[in-house]
Amino acid sequence: MTRKVVITGIGAVTPIGSDVSSTWDAALAGTSGTHKLDNDWGEKYSLPVDMAARVDRQVVADKLSRVEAKRLDPSSQFALIAAREAWQDAATPDVEPERLAVAWATGVGGVWTLLDAWDTLQAKGPRRVMPLTVPMLMPNGPAAAVGMDLHARASVQTMVSACASSTEGLGHALDVLRSGRADVVVAGGSEAAIHPITLAAFSSMQALSKRVDDPEHASRPYDVDRDGFVMGDGAGALVLEWEEHAKARGAKIYAELAGAAVSNDAYHITASDPDGTGSVRATVDALRDATASPSDVRHVNAHATSTPVGDLPESLALNKVLGEHIDDVAVSATKSMTGHLLGGAGAVEAIFTTLAVKSRTAPPTINVENLDPKVNLDVVLGKPRTLPDGDLLALSNSFGFGGHNAVVVIRNV
Incomplete structure (x- = not known):
């Protein structure tokens, strides 16, 4: 086991x-x-x-x-x-x-x-x-x-x-x-x-x-x-x-950290690969590490920084990985509220993801008045959303200057 x-x-x-x-x-x-x-x-x-x-x-x-x-x-x-x-x-x-x-x-x-x-x-x-x-x-x-x-x-x-x-x-x-x-x-x-x-x-x-x-x-x-x-x-x-x-020791348990993976774009010092290739690889590897499949994912805390070009490769990558299941995934972009904590962002967003899984509640993305039609994601807008019953798997994504891609998988217990 x-x-x-x-x-x-x-x-x-x-x-x-x-x-x-x-x-x-x-x-x-x-x-x-x-x-x-x-x-x-x-x-x-x-x-x-x-x-x-x-x-x-x-x-x-x-x-x-x-x-x-x-x-x-x-x-x-x-x-x-x-x-x-x-x-x-x-x-x-x-x-x-x-x-x-x-x-x-x-x-x-x-x-x-x-x-x-x-x-x-x-x-x-x-x-x-x-x-x-x-x-x-x-x-x-x-x-x-x-x-x-x-x-x-x-x-x-x-x-x-x-x-x-x-x-x-x-x-x-x-x-x-x-x-x-x-x-x-x-x-x-x-x-x-x-x-x-x-x-x-x-x-x-x-x-x-x-x-x-x-x-x-x-x-x-x-x-x-x-x-x-x-x-x-x-x-x-x-x-x-x-x-x-x-x-x-009788500790309370929030969730399982089920998997993780990293990759690199080797594309540009500040810009993500527009095809999302590195992000796709990190996500696929993280799911494999968690012995999970794309159809298991129900929530994503996205990197989503609010830059004109930066948000699109992540959306593209998620669509490539999740495929026909993309419409079943509630996507939250919490930097809309916290701003971008740079090296601290992933940890805070992993906490949001943990609490989303634990409480079965996806936090909202604020300030979105006109969703970009190029973003083919089910973005949680305006107010929190209840996540489905049963097994619950979520991703938390982070990308950084230098082409760094990192993804963790969090599962309910």
Whole structure:
């Protein structure tokens, strides 16, 4: 009998909630986390886009001590908050440190620490640069913070594959458990890259929505008038373990992490293969890994960033894989609410997918006024949708600059 890897704890801090419960409630209510930035960046730096979906920074003050916050880049602050919630939600598994692993992800890492240190060096000289600058800016900083907090000694590893990072991390966690190297893995991803330089850079490449006069409606995946994504920040964490390990300790089980796969387009540094070839391969491989077939899929949390060209290859790929069953699949694009958390997106969206499977409720896609006729998908619009009874299988997709494709399969238990 095949051993199952199950999800026993979840934690999140997002632009629409300070934890999983508030985030999920806001998602079901169709709440947008995008707002005009409450600072002078737009005027000071002549930014064409001065809106984003940001985590309420009061959450950090409420959930971390001043010493902890001062020693961590915001990407690590979010990671620690989400991981602690997930660990508590999993009822603090009694596991030997040598059997506990962390698989964490980020797309950018400690950009705030790096750029603040550069400003300090220029303004005040090298002696005023913080001694902890390097540990704080390292891309593995969030993973290290979580690993030390939970005393994980089996392995603590970091995946950095742009916007596919934390979905790749979930796949890596699955591999760690299947290999027998750990009994419990805390997997997730975090990002805190909303900064004038990233806003300027993404704007320069025409990737961001310019709907600054109406921020809450700026992210509109699959809409004919979509004009770019909205930057978001935050973190998501999932506790994974063998089903028998979870049952032996009486843990609640949300769902099964049934399969995962990755691929690469080798096509373009920022654009997806327009034929969706790499995405098709990752999806097919993930379903095979889960010993599932396309006809089993009933829900997809799509990558769907709201870019004019980016949404179409994923739609095409899903049609190629699911074929005649595509009309039976409810598709949610939750970045319409959270914005795009870059390296943290996959983890938060895996949590949405887990809760959708657990509650049999697909969250809505908001801001879609005119569905693109080229998008042949059953997009969940306006309000949540009840998913069918019986066996329930869902996909969560992530794609990143560099041609990275990552897909995980989540099944009800």
